[in-house]
Amino acid sequence: MYFGSIAQYVAIVKSDTIIFENHDNYQKQTYRNRAYIYGANGKLLLTIPIKHTGKENNGKQLYRDVRIENEFQWQSLHWKSIQSAYRTSPFFEYYEDELVPLFEKRKDYLLDFNYECMEAIHDCLQLDIPHTKTETFHKEYQDINDKRILINAKKEEKHPLSSYIQVFSDKHGFIPNLSILDLLFNEGTNAISYLENQMIF
Numbered sequence: 001m002y003f004g005s006i007a008q009y010v011a012i013v014k015s016d017t018i019i020f021e022n023h024d025n026y027q028k029q030t031y032r033n034r035a036y037i038y039g040a041n042g043k044l045l046l047t048i049p050i051k052h053t054g055k056e057n058n059g060k061q062l063y064r065d066v067r068i069e070n071e072f073q074w075q076s077l078h079w080k081s082i083q084s085a086y087r088t089s090p091f092f093e094y095y096e097d098e099l100v101p102l103f104e105k106r107k108d109y110l111l112d113f114n115y116e117c118m119e120a121i122h123d124c125l126q127l128d129i130p131h132t133k134t135e136t137f138h139k140e141y142q143d144i145n146d147k148r149i150l151i152n153a154k155k156e157e158k159h160p161l162s163s164y165i166q167v168f169s170d171k172h173g174f175i176p177n178l179s180i181l182d183l184l185f186n187e188g189t190n191a192i193s194y195l196e197n198q199m200i201f
Contacts, residue, residue, distance in 0.1 A: 001031040002110075003117055003179040006195070007159045009125075013195040018131040019144065026050075026063045026110075032154050033066075033110055037177040039085045042172045046078050046179075050110060056148055066110040077104040082181065089167050091188035095124050099181075121180055125192055159200045 001008055008031070012018060026032065033048040049069035053061050064071045068074075079100065098120055107113040122128070163174040166186055175182075183191045 001035075001116075002033055002046075002114055002123065003035040004031060005036075006177050006180060006183055006198075007200045008197045009121075009183075010159075010161075010195050010200050012129060013127065013192065015129060016137055018129055020131060024063055025060050026066045027152075030158060032063060032114065035081060035181070037079065037085050037179050038166050038175055038182050040168055040171075042168075043175055043178070044081060044085065046081060046145050047074075048078075048110060048113075049074055054146055064109070064111045068107050068110055068113065069110075070106055075103040075107070086181070086185040087168060089185040092185045094188060095184060098124050121184070127192070159198070161200075162194070164194065172184055177181075192193045 004012075033050055035046045037044050037046060049072050051067045051069045055117075082099075083092075102117055102120060107116075159177060161176045163176070164183070164187055166174060166182065169175075180191075183194060186195055
């Protein structure tokens with residue numbers, strides 16, 4: 001996921017070990033190339049543009065093969081949007097140097113970039129949970145708590161997440177389950193304990 005949602009990070013924090021799906025088909029309208037942050041006008045969508053395959057393979061391609069469309073200045077736009085949204089948050093300056101390098105160098109493959117983003121977030125959260133990656137695709141798993149549904153933005157369930165103070169909450173109220181960036185910049189070192197105390201379905 002691209003700076004995954006808070007619900008996704010609740011699932012991660014509550015796990016002893018994680019297996020990331022590396023062999024599924026890419027699907028539109030998922031958190032693979034989108035993240036929601038809290039801007040001055042409310043919920044703001046950040047989308048990484050991707051290169052589509054057209055009619056080749058019926059338009060299907062593996063997630064790991066999806067290439068980023070770099071004809072657009074998306075990295076500069078995303079970082080400016082994040083700065084604008086969070087520069088006045090309590091912990092933006094604390095984490096800024098960890099995150100800005102992600103937006104300064106051209107990225108080619110979506111999956112690789114998302115792993116870079118995840119590693120940066122794990123460093124910021126000081127989160128050290130063992131993880132592996134799938135080697136083949138399985139539609140269903142036995143004896144594994146399958147949370148792949150959390151990647152689906154279109155069919156997302158509402159989770160009973162506790163509120164916390166957000167930069168623009170005096171204007172638009174609390175907006176739940178945004179990108180982990182929102183929690184990180186607003187709660188800082190308290191983010192882990194927040195995640196540990198949440199429940200998701």
